[in-house]
Amino acid sequence: MDTTCLESFSCLIISILLILCLPLSATSHFPSHNATVYLGSSFIQEALRRARELTDTAYAHTNDRVKTSVSDGSVRPSDLLALFKQTGPKTRTHVRSAEFLDNTVELIREMVYTHSMDKPDLTELLSAEDKETILQLTGCSSETLRPVCKSDCLSKRYRTITGHCNNRENPQWGAANTPYARWLSPEYEDPRGAPRGWNPQHTYHNHTLPPVRSVSQEVLYTHNENISLDMSLSHLLVEWGQWIDHDLTLTPQSPSTAAFKTGADCTRTCSRDTPCFPIQIPLSDPRTGTQSCMPFFRSAPSCTVPLGHREQLNAITAFVDASMVYGSSDGLSAALRNLSSPLGLLAVNQFHSDQGLGFMPFLTRTQMNLDPCGPRERIDPIPLSETAQRLNISMGNRSFCFQAGDSRANEHLGMITLHTLFLREHNRLAEELHMLNPHWSPDTLYQEARKILGAVHQILTWDHYLPRVLGRSANLALMPPYEGYDPTADPSISNIFSTAAFRFAHVTVHPVVNRLGPDYRLSPEHPALPLHHSLFASWRVVQEGGIDPVLRGLLLSPAKLQTADQMMVEELTERLFQAQGGLPLDLAALNLQRGRDHGLQGYSAWRELCGLSAPVNETDLAGILGNGVLARKLLNLYGTAKNIDVWVGAISEPALPGGRVGPLLACLIAKQFKALQDGDRFWWQNEGVFSSAQRDALRTTSLSRIICDNTHIRLVPFDPFAHTLHPDDLLPCARIGHMNLSAWREPDTDPVCGTVPRLSLGFSVLCESEVMYQCPTGYLLQGATQITCDPNTHQWTPQPPTCQDIDECSAHPSVCPPHLQCLNTPGGHTCTEPAAPPLSASSIVASVMSVLGGVALIVLLLACYQRLILRRAEPLKAECCQRRS
Numbered sequence: 036m037d038t039t040c041l042e043s044f045s046c047l048i049i050s051i052l053l054i055l056c057l058p059l060s061a062t063s064h065f066p067s068h069n070a071t072v073y074l075g076s077s078f079i080q081e082a083l084r085r086a087r088e089l090t091d092t093a094y095a096h097t098n099d100r101v102k103t104s105v106s107d108g109s110v111r112p113s114d115l116l117a118l119f120k121q122t123g124p125k126t127r128t129h130v131r132s133a134e135f136l137d138n139t140v141e142l143i144r145e146m147v148y149t150h151s152m153d154k155p156d157l158t159e160l161l162s163a164e165d166k167e168t169i170l171q172l173t174g175c176s177s178e179t180l181r182p183v184c185k186s187d188c189l190s191k192r193y194r195t196i197t198g199h200c201n202n203r204e205n206p207q208w209g210a211a212n213t214p215y216a217r218w219l220s221p222e223y224e225d226p227r228g229a230p231r232g233w234n235p236q237h238t239y240h241n242h243t244l245p246p247v248r249s250v251s252q253e254v255l256y257t258h259n260e261n262i263s264l265d266m267s268l269s270h271l272l273v274e275w276g277q278w279i280d281h282d283l284t285l286t287p288q289s290p291s292t293a294a295f296k297t298g299a300d301c302t303r304t305c306s307r308d309t310p311c312f313p314i315q316i317p318l319s320d321p322r323t324g325t326q327s328c329m330p331f332f333r334s335a336p337s338c339t340v341p342l343g344h345r346e347q348l349n350a351i352t353a354f355v356d357a358s359m360v361y362g363s364s365d366g367l368s369a370a371l372r373n374l375s376s377p378l379g380l381l382a383v384n385q386f387h388s389d390q391g392l393g394f395m396p397f398l399t400r401t402q403m404n405l406d407p408c409g410p411r412e413r414i415d416p417i418p419l420s421e422t423a424q425r426l427n428i429s430m431g432n433r434s435f436c437f438q439a440g441d442s443r444a445n446e447h448l449g450m451i452t453l454h455t456l457f458l459r460e461h462n463r464l465a466e467e468l469h470m471l472n473p474h475w476s477p478d479t480l481y482q483e484a485r486k487i488l489g490a491v492h493q494i495l496t497w498d499h500y501l502p503r504v505l506g507r508s509a510n511l512a513l514m515p516p517y518e519g520y521d522p523t524a525d526p527s528i529s530n531i532f533s534t535a536a537f538r539f540a541h542v543t544v545h546p547v548v549n550r551l552g553p554d555y556r557l558s559p560e561h562p563a564l565p566l567h568h569s570l571f572a573s574w575r576v577v578q579e580g581g582i583d584p585v586l587r588g589l590l591l592s593p594a595k596l597q598t599a600d601q602m603m604v605e606e607l608t609e610r611l612f613q614a615q616g617g618l619p620l621d622l623a624a625l626n627l628q629r630g631r632d633h634g635l636q637g638y639s640a641w642r643e644l645c646g647l648s649a650p651v652n653e654t655d656l657a658g659i660l661g662n663g664v665l666a667r668k669l670l671n672l673y674g675t676a677k678n679i680d681v682w683v684g685a686i687s688e689p690a691l692p693g694g695r696v697g698p699l700l701a702c703l704i705a706k707q708f709k710a711l712q713d714g715d716r717f718w719w720q721n722e723g724v725f726s727s728a729q730r731d732a733l734r735t736t737s738l739s740r741i742i743c744d745n746t747h748i749r750l751v752p753f754d755p756f757a758h759t760l761h762p763d764d765l766l767p768c769a770r771i772g773h774m775n776l777s778a779w780r781e782p783d784t785d786p787v788c789g790t791v792p793r794l795s796l797g798f799s800v801l802c803e804s805e806v807m808y809q810c811p812t813g814y815l816l817q818g819a820t821q822i823t824c825d826p827n828t829h830q831w832t833p834q835p836p837t838c839q840d841i842d843e844c845s846a847h848p849s850v851c852p853p854h855l856q857c858l859n860t861p862g863g864h865t866c867t868e869p870a871a872p873p874l875s876a877s878s879i880v881a882s883v884m885s886v887l888g889g890v891a892l893i894v895l896l897l898a899c900y901q902r903l904i905l906r907r908a909e910p911l912k913a914e915c916c917q918r919r920s
């Protein structure tokens with residue numbers, strides 16, 4: 036062989052090798068971040084299939100469990116908590132998609148892990164297209180679609196029910212079913228969203244987190260009898276806080292009560308397996324023995340980009356818009372209205388009234404043998420059989436649970452009272468507006484009353500509530516005067532606000548619910564109740580004197596004072612939602628566990644966010660808390676101030692002068708309310724939302740007046756948030772001024788086009804220089820639904836429409852049942868039983884004629900007969916019969 040051959044041979048080998056190796060070297064040059072290396076891609080379809088199965092099985096298991104527990108005849112405390120947070124179909128669809136997505140990603144991670152035995156970096160798991168596929172197939176992409184906003188005149192005037200399109204650039208800001216905002220990034224136990232404390236051995240800053248129930252026991256627990264009273268604030272102020280909270284935040288929990296992976300029942304297990312995150316009961320706990328864990332369900336995730344960290348969902352609108360009265364979904368808001376009333380009213384209870392004043396409607400029972408809001412045989416003195424009998428007769432399949440714009444309305448008697456009060460106030464406003472503007476349609480009356488009620492809530496909260504909570508000087512410093520709508524301000528509720536900051540008032544709740552008679556004294560008829568007997572006890576409002584006794588109690592009783600050694604009363608730490616039995620819940624433990632579930636960072640980080648010092652040692656912390664004993668207790672539990680759960684750290688700070696919260700809470704609460712003010716296009720003071728005359732009227736609103744107008748209470752405090760020491764200090768209602776609505780009378784003329792054309796039969800509303808028309812039901816609008824004032828011609832164009840009666844009887848198929856007869860009436864029709872066969876005019880004439888003819892013939896015959904006989908006797912009178920004979 037010669038060398039050329041050898042050379043050419045090696046050439047060949049080399050070229051073969053080159054050809055073989057080129058693609059390999061191409062990939063190995065870019066080892067990790069590109070094309071081929073998304074480890075999860077190949078598992079997507081399998082993961083989606085299994086995740087769908089897991090999610091649906093867990094949901095189905097939950098339904099079965101609820102059915103069996105209910106057939107036991109008991110509602111467990113954790114069932115009540117779930118009921119408390121029950122959400123509508125829109126939220127449920129979102130949550131299912133988000134859980135489906137979350138389970139899919141979790142499975143992909145697991146599959147990659149078992150395949151490669153390597154914990155993959157999240158960024159290497161899925162490509163952008165993979166993520167898009169998952170979003171599509173789980174339903175999350177349709178949940179996060181940008182809504183289309185209307186731009187007509189009315190959409191500038193009224194909020195949407197869902198809060199969408201308040202901000203035109205970012206129509207999701209502040210809307211229902213969007214994730215909470217984060218002011219600090221979450222700190223979960225793993226990159227995806229495992230709660231803090233998921234693994235009790237996990238350390239943060241070199242310390243493990245204490246069990247939340249230990250914190251509750253050692254720091255928060257207070258004997259019911261051992262509390263101090265707030266001598267300057269009423270319990271109504273505390274209630275107002277919860278009332279506003281229910282306008283702002285509702286965090287749905289997972290609808291599944293079974294672990295997705297194992298199917299274990301969360302109410303019976305102590306193992307942590309999403310969504311179960313049970314609260315361990317420490318051995319030192321007096322409760323130990325019965326059950327070693329208290330059930331806890333993780334808050335539902337929201338739809339976010341796959342692989343992003345977990346976010347929680349706000350199921351209701353962020354804005355102070357009275358959404359707890361009207362609902363945050365179109366379906367619920369329609370269900371709450373009285374659509375058969377021409378006055379734009381909200382529906383009222385059809386079974387009971389409060390001495391002539393309305394109650395909220397009842398919800399339909401879901402289980403015949405069990406009513407979570409009815410009397411309980413074990414604890415309630417009233418004989419159950421008697422009530423049940425009355426209930427059976429008068430209420431059919433209704434439960435005692437009231438239906439309101441927020442699912443938490445039945446939580447306790449105070450909440451029911453405020454819901455009832457503002458339901459009545461809406462109806463009162465709508466009726467008064469109708470008197471001023473009889474041409475307004477039911478929809479216009481509803482929307483205008485809703486708009487006023489929203490503004491009233493803003494004013495009462497900002498001008499009367501917040502200054503007392505923050506303290507006057509902090510309020511002035513943190514909440515500077517309003518300077519107009521800021522479309523760059525995001526009004527969304529932040530996670531820290533709903534999960535920690537605005538739960539501050541849980542430590543100001545009094546353990547006793549006082550009910551007072553007309554003279555504002557305890558009435559032997561309806562004695563004071565321990566708080567836990569007032570939870571879900573809606574039946575008491577119906578059967579024990581209506582809302583007045585409870586409201587009088589809220590007005591005259593002082594709030595509980597928060598102090599370092601008297602935090603949360605045992606009614607809430609030991610007896611929460613104790614109903615038919617079962618292990619009661621602990622509100623302090625729930626708050627702490629919820630903060631960990633949401634990945635909230637520890638106390639020090641939040642202090643720093645607010646520009647406050649972060650305590651580095653015990654002396655420091657004792658200085659900030661103004662209390663060495665409390666500082667030592669907290670550090671014994673947590674090891675470092677950095678780890679203190681932010682809710683308990685925040686409520687441990689002493690209150691600012693004149694306020695009821697410390698510097699950290701004041702900062703967080705003010706920051707949220709400032710965002711709710713600046714970022715609300717419908718803020719009551721924003722230019723163009725109300726006229727200046729209307730704003731002047733709104734400023735005179737008064738909660739005492741609202742009480743006077745909607746209850747039988749005749750004596751009220753001048754300032755219902757201040758503690759009234761003695762009933763003698765109360766004022767008669769006549770001394771409390773009215774809010775004058777005359778500024779809502781719509782002008783009858785337009786400055787350019789003159790008289791506004793109204794319809795004699797239909798409704799109209801003037802919106803800027805447009806008039807919009809609607810016809811009552813049973814009438815059809817003929818012509819334009821809307822006319823505009825043309826500034827050039829000074830004419831309204833086009834012609835105003837008319838309302839024409841609909842002839843329902845000409846419809847096919849017939850509106851009446853086949854055997855009935857249809858009769859058209861103005862605006863409606865009637866179906867009647869057909870009478871005897873109808874008679875026509877000619878047949879009446881014919882029958883009258885024949886009767887008359889017959890009678891005449893008989894008379895004639897009789898006369899002739901007489902004459903024939905008489906002729907023989909009396910020939911003189913024969914003329915009449917001569918022709919016949």
Ligand code: HEM
Pocket residue numbers: 116273274275276277280284285286287446447532533534537538539540541544622625626629
């Ligand atoms: C009788 C009085 C009260 C009871 C029985 C009560 C009960 C509860 C319960 C059971 C939760 C859910 C806990 C969880 O699972 O995480 C909760 C949440 C909450 N509470 Fe209260 N509460 C009361 C009063 C108040 C007051 C006076 C305020 C405020 C001023 C308030 C503010 C909140 C807030 C902001 C939440 C979080 C809501 C959410 O995002 O879902 N509560 N409360």
Ligand SMILES: *[C@@H]1O[C@H](CO)[C@@H](O)[C@H](O)[C@H]1NC(C)=O
Pocket residue numbers: 068069070
């Ligand atoms: C490949 O990686 C480079 C550098 O990381 C990046 O710039 C490029 O966009 C990536 N290409 C693809 C298709 O992901």
Ligand SMILES: *[C@@H]1O[C@H](CO)[C@@H](O)[C@H](O)[C@H]1NC(C)=O
Pocket residue numbers: 241
């Ligand atoms: C963490 O704690 C352990 C013992 O509890 C100690 O040995 C170690 O030095 C600590 N580490 C730091 C960084 O503080």
Ligand SMILES: *[C@@H]1O[C@H](CO)[C@@H](O)[C@H](O)[C@H]1NC(C)=O
Pocket residue numbers: 258261600
């Ligand atoms: C009541 O609280 C005080 C401290 O404020 C405490 O010394 C006392 O033991 C408490 N009493 C009861 C019954 O817990």
Ligand SMILES: *[C@@H]1O[C@H](CO)[C@@H](O)[C@H](O)[C@H]1NC(C)=O
Pocket residue numbers: 373375376377380381382383384385
């Ligand atoms: C609706 O309003 C009418 C009066 O306009 C009233 O008779 C009826 O009871 C109301 N219905 C409900 C459910 O509130």
Ligand SMILES: *[C@@H]1O[C@H](CO)[C@@H](O)[C@H](O)[C@H]1NC(C)=O
Pocket residue numbers: 423424427
């Ligand atoms: C309730 O009504 C049903 C059917 O009308 C009847 O069978 C039952 O005995 C009633 N229960 C009570 C407690 O009155």
Ligand SMILES: *[C@@H]1O[C@H](CO)[C@@H](O)[C@H](O)[C@H]1NC(C)=O
Pocket residue numbers: 651652653654655
């Ligand atoms: C606690 O920290 C403060 C501020 O950092 C410091 O001045 C003080 O000496 C420390 N005290 C103790 C006991 O370490």
